[in-house]
Amino acid sequence: MTEMKKRKKNPYLTANIIIVILLGLLAVLVVLPFVWMVLSSFRTNKDIRLNISSMWPDPWTLTGYAAALTKAPFVRWFINSVFVSTTVTLIVLFTSSITGFVFAKYKFPFKNLIFGVILATMMVPSQVLMIPNFLIVKGLGLYNRLGALIVPMMVSMFGIFLCKQFIEDIPDSLCEAARIDGAGDFFIYARIILPNIKPCIGSLTIFTFLERWNDYLNPLIMLNDTEKMTLPLALNFFSSQHLADLSATMAVASLVMVPVLIVFIMFQKQFIKGLALSGMK
Structure with missing residues (x-):
């Protein structure tokens, strides 16, 4: 009887053990290249x-x-990468959250049409936008400056979409109560909206910082001065078609990982909470 009760209490025990083992093996396969690199x-x-x-x-x-x-x-490349990635991330967080706030809580003409256009632009490959971005950067006089890596990336369509979805879940009654108490739009945005979308902010921070930190093609096109290069280009600097300094390349790759790990550790709580909330919707 005791064995029967144990089987009834844990009908999926064997399956769970197998899943844990498979996930453990998968984790080893994922981590092994990083261990080898370090x-x-x-x-x-x-x-x-x-x-x-x-x-x-x-x-x-x-x-x-x-x-x-x-x-x-x-060191110069490291500072350039930190500056560009941090600046773009902060600007994207602001533009995405405030635009998502407008689309989620305000009514204006052609609102759905404009948001549909924003969603449509998410399907445009980034490679298609390289020539227009280059022409804009050239016209603004930002070519071969770090601003060339910042200005075209200040708005994230994915970020606007993500923030809008989270902000829509905030009850309108909170905003209306704040307006009755005399709160302005920016006060509502800063004191009500932002504190309630921390999981969204954490997730968007990780995605944006990681995307900018690993960006190789844009610096390659927009910059031609060695002093202004970013870290992804540094990996190519230590290797050539015929000979590569493998030890230096692995050292650079290991150092490149450090800021990404720091950002993920700082925002992992919000990131995981954001994934959980997304799964519940």
Whole structure:
């Protein structure tokens, strides 16, 4: 009887164990390349090429990091990437949240048509917009400046859509009560809307920062000065068609990951909450 009760209480125990094992194996497969990359950054080029199957450094060395910091203006590139990614993220958070607020809580002519156009632009590949963006940047005199990586990215159609969906779930009665108390539109936006869409803000922060941080094509097109390059271009700097400094490349790749991990750790709570709320809708 006891065994029967245990089986009834845990009818999916075996299936759950199998799922956990499969997910564990998948996690190992995902993490393994990153572990190999970090460990390879402490190896010499000779050790990496001769002992491909081994991950453990023999001997341990910091020559890769030394090369990354001395052979190129890595610190300058790092500052450029942090500045561009942070600036674009902050601007996108503001433009997306305030535009989503307008579409969610206000009525105006052609509202649905305009929002439909915004949704339609999300289906346009970014490669199609490169020539128009380049012409705009050139016309504004921003070519070969960090502003060329910021101005075309200040508005995110996905961000507007995401914020609108979250803001629509906030009861209109809250906004109406605030207006009765004499609150203005910006006060309602700053004190009522923003605190209630923190999961959305956290998710959008991670998506936007990661997208800008990993952007390779736009800096390649918009910049031609080595001092103004960003970190994705740095990875290409340490390799060529015939010979690559593998140790330095792995060191740069490891350093490039650090800010992304910091941003994810800072906003992971809001990100996970946002995923949970999206699944409940």
